[in-house]
Structures are given as structure tokens and as C-alpha cells.
Amino acid sequence: MEDEMKQPRILIVEDDEHINNIIYTLLQKENFLCTQAYSGSEGKMNVARQTYDLIILDLMLPGLSGEAFMGELRTNLKCDTPVIVLSAKEKLDHKLNLFDLGADDYVTKPFEVEELLARINVHIKRSAKSKLITLYKHKNLVLDCNTMSVTIHNSELNLTRQEYKIIELLLKSPTRVFTKQDLYELAWDDVYIGEDKTITVHISNIRNKIRQFDEENYIDTVWGIGFRLNK
Structure with missing residues (x-):
């Protein structure tokens, strides 16, 4: 049981039984614990x-597509587990769209098993390092990186993905002043194209959601610069 707990768990979501079994056999030999799923819906239930x-996620899946699965994973399930996408589509704009949805890596079919295994090991090691610290707390606000949840006085805040990312950035760097550009590019993973009200509105929404449970101020406005965690 102790050895099993140390083995990384990998979910394979691939409707092609032959490819699914190849990946499963490869990873079993490498001492990974694997679950096989053959549709997006089955993958979602497993998560x-x-x-x-x-x-490991194929895109052309029956029922819930790979793209739709990514949306469910990052929004409704609030799951930050690394995802390696498998697809025969090679166009750059398609790959960029998948990264926007929250994919972490992309392997083009047909693929070499050695390359896939190397990428898997990189993400497993990176994820293990990031999970060494899983809880961040400021006053009564607690962020759990494993469950991608934020609670205050033991009540979970109902946050959008960007609201969660903003709080995560602030709690992980409590002394840093973030400009609007910083927050936009880090939380949206997109290029900031100039002044707009997007960040201000999101900060206001976060403050209102916190205020439902705690009247204390958690986010300071640094006029002319941006925002930081209240000291």
C-alpha cells in the first residue's frame, strides 16, 4: 500500500483501444498507476x-470532445492536473487554442513512445515539486492548490477561473505589487493590449465575494500602479 501511494496516477483518455493499450502498457512498465477511459464523459467521471x-488526452473523442473535456476540467471541476494532449492536428492556431483552454503540453500523432514518456516524466516531476506547498493562507483566507479552492472562515468562495488565478498570484507573492498588465497576462495567459476595466471589475467581484463572509480588507489598491495583498 505504501509503494502504491508513491506511484504517480495517470488517466489515459483515448478512444482508440490500440493506442490506449500501448500507452497503458508503456506506463505500467514504468511503475505508474494507470486508469483507462475511452470517452470524454468517462474521463470526466474518473476525474x-x-x-x-x-x-493524457485525445481530442477526437465520442460524446464529450477533448476540447470540451478541457473546459470542464479547468472550470467546473477546478482541476489543475497537468494535461498532455494527443492529436493529429498540427496547425499552430489549433495548438494555441488548446493552451488557452489549459493544456500543458501537446504531442502530435503518430508519436514515438520514448518522446511521450519523456514528456510525461517532465510534467510528473514538475507537478511533484509544485505540490510541496499546497496551502497558502492570509488572515482568514485559505487557498488550496490541490483542490483549486479558496475558503474563508471555512466557507468556499464561488470563483471564476480568473478570480481564482488573481487570488493565487496575490497569496503566493504577498509583498509584490501587481500591475494590471501583470495580472492580466498571468491570470488570462494572454497579451495585455492596454487599459481597460477587466482587472478592476474582477478585483471588485473578488472583494464582494470575500465581504459576504469577512468585512476586513484583503486586497489593497496601489493608486497608479496596481494591486497587492493587504498587509
Whole structure:
């Protein structure tokens, strides 16, 4: 049981049984614990009931597509498990769209198993390092990186993905003043194209959600610069 707990868990979501079995056999030999799923819906059910260290995801899936699965994973399930996408589509704009959805890596079919294994090991090691610290706390606000949840006085805040990312950035760098450009580019993973009200509105929404449970100020406005965690 102790050895099993140390083995990384990987979910394989691939409808092609032959490819799924090839990946499964490869990873079993490398001492990974693997779960096989053959549709996006089956993959989603597995994620809902089990924590994984990595997900290998095909795009052309029956029912819930790979793209739709990514949306469910990052928004409704609030799961930050690394995802390696497998796809025969090679166009740059398609790859960029997947990264926007929250994918961490992309392997083009047909692929060499050695390359896939190397990428898997990189993400497993990176994820293990990031999970050494999983809880960040400021006053009564607690962020859990494993569950991607934020609670205050033991009540979970209902946050959008960007609101969560903003709080995560502030709590992980409590002394840093973030400009609007910093927050936009880090939370949206996009290029900031100039002054707008997007960040201001999101900060206001976060403050309102916190205020439902705690009247104390948690985010300071640094006029002319940006925002930081209240000291």
C-alpha cells in the first residue's frame, strides 16, 4: 500500500483501444498507476472521483470532445492536473487554442513512445515539486492548490477561473505589487493590449465575494500602479 501511494496516477483518455493499450502498457512498465477511459464523459467521471498526477488526452473523442473535456476540467471541476494532449492536428492556431483552454503540453500523432514518456516524466516531476506547498493562507483566507479552492472562515468562495488565478498570484507573492498588465497576462495567459476595466471589475467581484463572509480588507489598491495583498 505504501509503494502504491508513491506511484504517480495517470488517466489515459483515448478512444482508440490500440493506442490506449500501448500507452497503458508503456506506463505500467514504468511503475505508474494507470486508469483507462475511452470517452470524454468517462474521463470526466474518473476525474470527479479520483485525483490524478497527469492526464493524457485525445481530442477526437465520442460524446464529450477533448476540447470540451478541457473546459470542464479547468472550470467546473477546478482541476489543475497537468494535461498532455494527443492529436493529429498540427496547425499552430489549433495548438494555441488548446493552451488557452489549459493544456500543458501537446504531442502530435503518430508519436514515438520514448518522446511521450519523456514528456510525461517532465510534467510528473514538475507537478511533484509544485505540490510541496499546497496551502497558502492570509488572515482568514485559505487557498488550496490541490483542490483549486479558496475558503474563508471555512466557507468556499464561488470563483471564476480568473478570480481564482488573481487570488493565487496575490497569496503566493504577498509583498509584490501587481500591475494590471501583470495580472492580466498571468491570470488570462494572454497579451495585455492596454487599459481597460477587466482587472478592476474582477478585483471588485473578488472583494464582494470575500465581504459576504469577512468585512476586513484583503486586497489593497496601489493608486497608479496596481494591486497587492493587504498587509
